[in-house]
Amino acid sequence: MHRPDEPLLQTTNLGKRYKRRWAVRNLNLTVHRGEVFGFLGPNGAGKSTTIRMLLSLVKPTTGAVKLFGKSLRGHRREVLARIGGLVERPDFYLYLSGRKNLEIVAALKGDVRDGEIDEVLDIVGLLRRADDKVKTYSHGMKQRLGIAQALLGFPEIVILDEPTSGLDPQGIKEVRDLIRRLRDDRSMTVFLSSHLLHEIEQTATSMAIINAGTVMVQGSVQELLSAGDLVLRVEARPVEGALRVLSGVPGVGEVKRDGEVIECSLPRERISTLNQRLVEAGIEVSALVPKRSLEEYFLSITEGASEMAPALPGARPDRSGTGQLSVDHPEG
């Protein structure tokens, strides 16, 4: 039996090699019941390969996937009966209706109640168009139908691969609200992949960042986002004067100058001090823009500045393989 304290989903040293290239390597993820787990990484980081392994579409080269305390390999059908998934683009039989597509899925799933197809169509707001061919659906509608098929049978965990990609802002908001409702009203666990930090930030409760097939950090969204110093963008004139003041403020770390703009890292509580000193020194401050270090860090990965991303300030990249939260909490 699955114990409540046991992780709902756990991967150990999961790896996948395509010919010479490792798409995913030594991946250790832990997802607990009731979480909205954000799986964040730039395009090509190995997110989809991981999700394909979680859903048994791709066979891992190394490691194992455990769901509900059971190995996916050993209990494939039993485990898959309790998962819903949407992998990459929402593809359907275009020449059949949305409802017929769901009926095909339901027949394979086996344990779908009568009326449940209408129920999931209603949840994603497609009931009115259910009998039209999928060919006539917009991208957003296909995406919603994709979520609907993942919800069939109301599984304990739904794995959604970039569910908001290609949606307009309204659509993105709807999906976000839907995910929240799934967790709150139906106590589903949601595994959500995205290449956008702010999306994970707004929906997820815990997260992992993956790059080049490896988990870089993992932990609760709140803790990760508040970890480390801020990176502050300073726009002030004269720049030389601002630099001089900066060097005198305690706690200021690395300072970078790019033309008229200065970037420096410093603790959140020092921003006001810095501002005060600048003004006192008669320097014209036009902007002080704080950015969180995780954001900076993630940006540096996505920009692909280097193959191996720099370490997250204040957080230790999760190389230990334990899948534990690896954030050093700043004092105070």
Add this chain to the structure above:
Amino acid sequence: MRSVLGNEILKTYRKWRSSIAFVTIGAVVPLVHIALYLQGDALLKSAARGVAQDFFLLGNLMNGYFVTSFLMNSLWIHIPFLITLGAGDQLAGEATGGTFRLLLIRPTSRTKVLLTKYATTLLYTLTVVVFLVLLSLLLGIALFGTGDLLVPGRTLVIVPESEVLWRLCGACALAVWGMWTVASLAFLFSSLVENAIGPIIGTMAVIIVFYVVGNIPVDLFQQIKPYLFTTYLNLWQEVWAVPIVWSDVITSAAILGGFSVGFLGLSWYIFATKDILS
């Protein structure tokens, strides 16, 4: 129909690609009938050319049965092509459409998915062949009536009218059996790739090359010939022999069945362990 097999059947027959076979047969068969109705004597003469000098041929030989057996010659190339359109698409079409991601993340074994798809392929093949034979026969009888069947060939074989119908059913069944082997090959190719064009061209290429190899009277090729499945595809013609040599029919049928099972087994091996990247 909520069953998995029912859904596979629906998917196959609702696809526009599958209707090509029926539309083609539905158009070509009446066309041939009209042509024969207008100028059928020439065909009859050519069919009987080997024996016409030595025998007087009496009665209505230009009849529905003759037309049907004539049209069944499309089983060499044309019908296999129409069958590969459906069979080659069975697995590759799901890969092209990305719908394997919809099917294979369910609590169902890949073996079951494969077998339902194979069963659907067999059904599709059966309906194509039966449609050809039935349409030819009904239209033929309507236009030309019935009579004894003159079997074209080097020797004179005439099947009496009373025996034609059950032999024709036998020919149809054996034709289906042979086409199942063709379909199985296309199905195997379909398991390998993500686009149906490959299996269609691949299967046709194999059939044509094997025919060529089997028909060149060179020692080496004649030694290979028994190992080619195309050698046995003329199985359905055996029913016109008087009397039927049942041992030949059974041997050929068993060999074709063996090939079909072999092709299915290979596709299962490929499909069960395959990474779904489409």
